[in-house]
Amino acid sequence: MATLNDNVFFAGISDLVKRLRAKEFSAVELTRAFCERLEKIGPTYNALAYSLKKEAIKQAKDADDEIKRERYRALQGIPYGVKDLVAVANHPTTWGAKPYADQVFDDNATVVNKLNKAGAICIGKLAMVELAGGGGYRYPSASLTGPGLNPWDRTRWSGGSSSGSGIAVAAGLVTFALGSETSGSILTPSAFCGVTGLRPSYGLVSRHGCMALSWTLDKIGPLARSAEDCAVVLQAISGGDSDDPGSAGKSFYYGPEYAKKPKDVVVGYAPADFEEWAEPPARPDLQNALSVVKSMGVQIKEVELPDFPYGAILSTVLNGEMGAIFEKLIRSGRVDELADKRQIAGLKASLELPASEYLKAMRVRSMVQDQIRRLFFNVDVLLAPTRMGPAPKVTDRLDAPSARPRPQSRGLNGLIPAGNLAGYPAISLPCGFAEKLPVAISFVGRPWFENQLVALGAAFQAQTDWHKRHPDFRVKLA
């Protein structure tokens, strides 16, 4: 058996595909090495929900057979993991929550079938915040598997709710992972763990077989090593699905040649985001990232988000839908088995939200969509820090109010809930370090504008190497 260098664990998809086809190592060797690493390191960061090693090795043998016969597929032999709200047939899918610890589905989620078809090898279910945190959680420990620990510093949080997905990519336990976002759950762990994350347009990727938290907000998307890797995965998982009522029936094809050149792209940003909203330790690298974007030759325009209480709107929509989805859990009393008290109280209270309040929020959401659509008349993309600072401590209260004075200018503050309410895609790109922890910027684009987002992300990553950095793990595997 070939000895795999540490660099394979942090290699990108195209590099691994090339090396597999060149028979530098086999898919079985690669899969076995990743599985051992995931099983050994994953639990120490609370990243692993369930290992799929046995099935993965079997799939890898098939991949090797195909490679021998020169029958190639886009993601052939590439090891990946899925957030534990994505169903893998006949294996536990816990949704990160004790009441569902023994739950097993008969069928794969559509995205797993699509990745199987592309030749990718699912090696594990990855830990997550319980029920994707819909009830509002107070502490990072709100998970069946414990708090997601940041691979850059174990005393810091990984971000959530796709915690295991962020950790596993950052720590080189998988080459890419799937996460889900209702409001920030792909972008946040991507930013805190220093990986690239892509939140697709609402409806581009099927959610069939995935836990529902909010039918009108949920999206499934990739976390990976680079913008281009995210594109390769998105191309494999996108497409219409009659089993998902929210499916837009659209596909994604990555063609950088069809994207506007940077000089033709108008980037909207708010100086206040980088100078006032950003936490002081994060400002130098965030501002440097802004300079890099400017140096790409893009046209820059200062903008502000329309004035709406985005958090309140999103929370009301989410409460209305989540209460209906988890009504049985709440009324049965099993909701009390969850780990986080605030989450429990939030889920219980969601049942008391009047229908009129939900509909009011959905009506205001129409106004938000209209206003954001108008904002994009003047710009092609928005640029902002993904999060205003690095990951908090794992023991920090996540709902503690900020001690810093609120800046005068609104800037693009609230872009995560606003973008999710409008269903717009976003890409998060690592752009530096604050307190030795990753920080990131995001581009947000119009619906179905993923090609442009990826092209901009790739241009940014061609000029920087933040996405290539990884925590120093030197683990001896038995």
Added chain:
Amino acid sequence: MAITRRELAGLLAASAAVAAPQGDDEETRSAHEALEQNAQQLDKIPLPMATEPACHFKA
């Protein structure tokens, strides 16, 4: 002092309620306050009657 079984049960129930962790009540109150605060913020937005919810029924 003589005490009936019913009175004893009442006393035990009351003391149990006092001993119950305050945390849960506080969390419940805080969750309701959050819903109320959201409602107050939404109330400030003028909504024309023609503004329909951002979801569409399909026949």
